[in-house]
Amino acid sequence: xxxxxxxxxxxxxxxxxxxxxxxxxxxxxxxxxxxxxxxxxxxxxxxxxxxxxxxxxxxxxxxxxxxxxxxxxxxxxxxxxxxxxxxxxxxxxxxxxxxxxxxxxxxxxxxxxxxxxxxxxxxxxxxxxxxxxxxxxxxxxxxxxxxxxxxxxxxxxxxxxxxxxxxxxxxxxxxxxxxxxxxxxxxxxxxxxxxxxxxxxxxxxxxxxxxxxxxxxxxxxxxxxxxxxxxxxxxxxxxxxxxxxxxxxxxxxxxxxxxxxxxxxxxxxxxxxxxxxxxxxxxxxxxxxxxxxxxxxxxxxxxxxxxxxxxxxxxxxxxxxxxxxxxxxxxxxxxxxxxxxxxxxxxxxxxxxxxxxxxxxxxxxxxxxxxxxxxxxxxxxxxxxxxxxxxxxxxxxxxxxxxxxxxxxxxxxxxxxxxxxxxxxxxxxxxxxxxxxxxxxxxxxxxxxxxxxxxxxxxxxxxxxxxxxxxx
Ligand SMILES: CC(C)(COP(=O)(O)OP(=O)(O)OC[C@H]1O[C@@H](n2cnc3c(N)ncnc32)[C@H](O)[C@@H]1OP(=O)(O)O)[C@@H](O)C(=O)NCCC(=O)NCCS
Numbered sequence: 243x244x245x246x247x248x249x250x251x252x253x254x255x256x257x258x259x260x261x262x263x264x265x266x267x268x269x270x271x272x273x274x275x276x277x278x279x280x281x282x283x284x285x286x287x288x289x290x291x292x293x294x295x296x297x298x299x300x301x302x303x304x305x306x307x308x309x310x311x312x313x314x315x316x317x318x319x320x321x322x323x324x325x326x327x328x329x330x331x332x333x334x335x336x337x338x339x340x341x342x343x344x345x346x347x348x349x350x351x352x353x354x355x356x357x358x359x360x361x362x363x364x365x366x367x368x369x370x371x372x373x374x375x376x377x378x379x380x381x382x383x384x385x386x387x388x389x390x391x392x393x394x395x396x397x398x399x400x401x402x403x404x405x406x407x408x409x410x411x412x413x414x415x416x417x418x419x420x421x422x423x424x425x426x427x428x429x430x431x432x433x434x435x436x437x438x439x440x441x442x443x444x445x446x447x448x449x450x451x452x453x454x455x456x457x458x459x460x461x462x463x464x465x466x467x468x469x470x471x472x473x474x475x476x477x478x479x480x481x482x483x484x485x486x487x488x489x490x491x492x493x494x495x496x497x498x499x500x501x502x503x504x505x506x507x508x509x510x511x512x513x514x515x516x517x518x519x520x521x522x523x524x525x526x527x528x529x530x531x532x533x534x535x536x537x538x539x540x541x542x543x544x545x546x547x548x549x550x551x552x553x554x555x556x557x558x559x560x561x562x563x564x565x566x567x568x569x570x571x572x573x574x575x576x577x578x579x580x581x582x583x584x585x586x587x588x589x590x591x592x593x594x595x596x597x598x599x600x601x602x603x604x605x606x607x608x609x610x611x612x613x614x615x616x617x618x619x620x621x622x623x624x625x626x627x628x629x630x631x632x633x634x635x636x637x638x639x640x641x642x643x644x645x646x647x648x649x650x651x652x653x654x655x656x657x658x659x660x661x662x663x664x665x666x667x668x669x670x671x672x673x674x675x676x677x678x679x680x681x682x683x684x685x686x687x688x689x690x691x692x693x694x695x696x697x698x699x700x701x702x703x704x705x706x707x708x709x710x711x712x713x714x
Contacts, residue, residue, distance in 0.1 A: 280385040283448060285374050290444065290689045297690050314705055321516075322596060327524070328692065329515025331372040331683045339603035340513055342368060343375045347509060347603045354508075355380040357483055362505040362611075365485050365678060366390065369455065372512060372682035387483045393456035394478060400424055401464060413465050413667045414545035418538050420461040424454065425534035434530070443530075444688035450533040451681035458674045459484070463491035470664050488674065492662065498615050499660040505611060506653065509604045510672050512679025517596070518543040519550060523680040524687065528695040533684055540680050541673050547591070550650075550669045550676070555591035557654030557665040559583070560624060569620045576631045584639065592651030593632050595644045604649035608656060621655040 279285065309325045316324045332342045342350060354363035354371065355378065366386040370378040378386070403423035404416050425431075429446040438446065460478070467475050476491045485504035489495070494503075515524055523540035527533070544550035567575045583590055595602065612622045629647060636645035654668060700708075 279379075280382055282370060282373065282382075282386060282389070285376070286444075286448065286685070286689070289374060293686070294690060314709065317700070317705065320596075326697065327515040327521065328690075329520070329524070329683055330375075330686050331679055332512040332514050334514040334597050336597055336599040339598060339600070342512060343371050345371065345377075347607050350508065351607070353377050355383045357486065357500070357504065362501045363508045364483050364504055365507040365511070365675070366483065368508045368511055369678050369682065372679060373685060390452070390456040390484055391478060391480055391487070393453050394460055396424070396457050396460045396464075397427065399426070400461060404461075404465060404468065409469055412545070413469060413670045414541065414551070414673070416465045416468075417462060417670045417673055418541045418545070420465065421454070421458075421534055421538040421541060424457060424461070425532065425538070427453065428532040428534050429453075430532035434532075440691065443691075444685055447533060447688040448685050451685055454533055454537060455677050455681055458677055459488035459491060462670050462674050463488065465670060466492050466664075466667055469667070494660055494662060496660055499662075502611065502615075502656055502660060505607065506656075506671060507675040507678070509607060510649065510675035512676075512682070514597075515683065517549065518546065519676050520680055520683070524683065525695050527684050527687055528692065533681055536684060537677055537680055540676065544673055544676060545669060548589075550672045552591045552648070552650040553653050553668040553672060554665045556650050557658060557668065559591050560621060560628075560655065561665075563624065564621075569624070571624065571627070573627065573631060576627055577635065580628075580632055580635050584635070590632055590636065593636060593645065593647055594642055595646075595648050598646070598648065599644050601646040602648040602651075605647045605652050608649070608652040612652070612656060612659075616656070616659045619655065619659045621658060625652060625655050 312324060316322060330343075332340055333344075334340050338346065340347065345353070350363050350368065350371070354367035356363060364383050364387070367378050367383045370376070370382060370386060400420055400423040404420050407416055407419060429449040430443070433442075433446040464475055467473060471493060476493060479487055479490050482490055482500075483504070485507045486500035488507065489500050489503040494500075513520065515521055519540040522543040523536045526539040527536035531539075547555055563571060563576070563579050567579060571579075580590060609626075612619065612625075616622055628651070632647070633645040636642040653671075654665060657663075657668065657671070658665075
């Protein structure tokens with residue numbers, strides 16, 4: 243017994259000291275595989291007490307440290323630059339872009355397990371990373387793939403709820419309805435009604451989160467097949483991983499499209515906590531609403547054109563360029579079209595960002611995918627031309643803080659290339675992926691016992707009076 247304990251302690255110790263030598267110092271500790279490590283929930287059970295202690299220490303030792311000043315501009319300007327949320331799973335740097343638990347996208351592409359050599363990361367690996375802060379082994383990811391497949395059962399009433407909507411209803415409306423219909427199976431709600439102790443909240447939250455993540459591709463692909471493929475639904479393939487299965491159920495079995503879907507789902511998962519969908523999910527969950535209720539609310543935020551719907555808007559806009567100017571549009575024509583868009587009081591979709599001040603690395607990795615797999619695609623070439631034309635024009639406008647492309651500027655042309663041409667559906671794909679980030683953080687919200695979110699609001703009169711006094 244003593245020997246067993248010391249072997250297991252040794253393996254835990256080793257798991258914290260092994261590093262991937264080729265990566266820079268920000269890369270998290272890599273762990274060595276042990277058989278018990280295959281279970282994600284038991285890993286969390288081990289991690290939670292140490293993170294609870296860490297939060298307690300932060301509160302008691304540094305609770306009164308100031309993080310900056312709040313200005314009137316910030317209050318009137320959508321809270322830009324105001325640090326006000328705890329979000330463990332990822333952190334966004336204005337110049338570098340997103341890091342998932344400390345790992346940049348290129349680092350994730352290097353260290354996360356793939357389906358094939360030199361391939362794109364498996365989204366299950368990112369889910370593991372977001373939940374635990376550790377890079378999983380291929381065996382762990384395979385076990386998680388299987389667990390997600392085993393959980394992927396959708397009751398019939400969900401499909402009937404979707405079918406009650408007109409087929410013309412926006413795919414995001416159908417998706418959000420489907421998620422609300424899934425909610426009747428919430429384990430958290432059941433446990434809460436039975437009077438579960440708050441220290442155990444994270445457990446049914448974990449169950450709901452994993453069930454929700456596993457079921458979303460079924461609901462999402464049902465909607466796609468319902469609207470665009472005469473309702474011919476394609477069942478799960480038990481031999482496939484999460485991303486490939488999703489692509490398969492949508493009706494796309496080109497191995498390159500499977501790779502694209504793995505990459506797509508991986509990079510859209512999480513973008514720290516302040517963006518509209520993540521923040522909405524977190525806010526709603528802070529009222530102890532279960533993951534289904536919280537995520538449905540998040541989806542409704544994602545459905546806005548300044549947020550997730552921008553991926554739909556980009557492809558429609560690119561196609562409108564082609565309709566008006568043809569595929570071989572000249573740089574001059576493109577400049578004119580961009581100005582025409584701006585002068586008609588619209589934004590150039592896919593450009594700009596609330597936090598980023600450089601090209602989004604999610605754009606860059608999609609561009610690399612295109613250069614590798616579809617360099618001659620005419621719409622990809624148009625996207626490349628836009629990269630040269632749009633930023634100087636937005637800079638010339640003088641008010642745009644970030645003239646560079648974001649994630650949505652690129653995703654549509656990749657999907658379009660492999661036959662997923664229906665732009666109105668694109669935000670649903672984003673939604674499937676975003677569940678992975680929001681739910682991972684939600685498990686930690688519950689584990690850390692984060693409180694009800696309730697910032698203070700004020701009126702214009704209050705601000706005027708406050709400023710008068712401040713300037714007196
Ligand atoms: C993402 C976005 C909403 C960020 O908004 P923000 O933080 O307020 O951005 P800024 O501070 O740079 O905005 C300042 C001004 O520039 C404008 N602006 C920003 N991006 C622009 C764009 N792509 N095209 C035209 N104008 C833009 C804003 O509309 C705002 O104008 P206003 O003062 O007349 O209201 C904004 O860049 C945008 O609308 N982009 C296009 C939609 C999109 O791609 N969304 C997906 C984001 S991942």
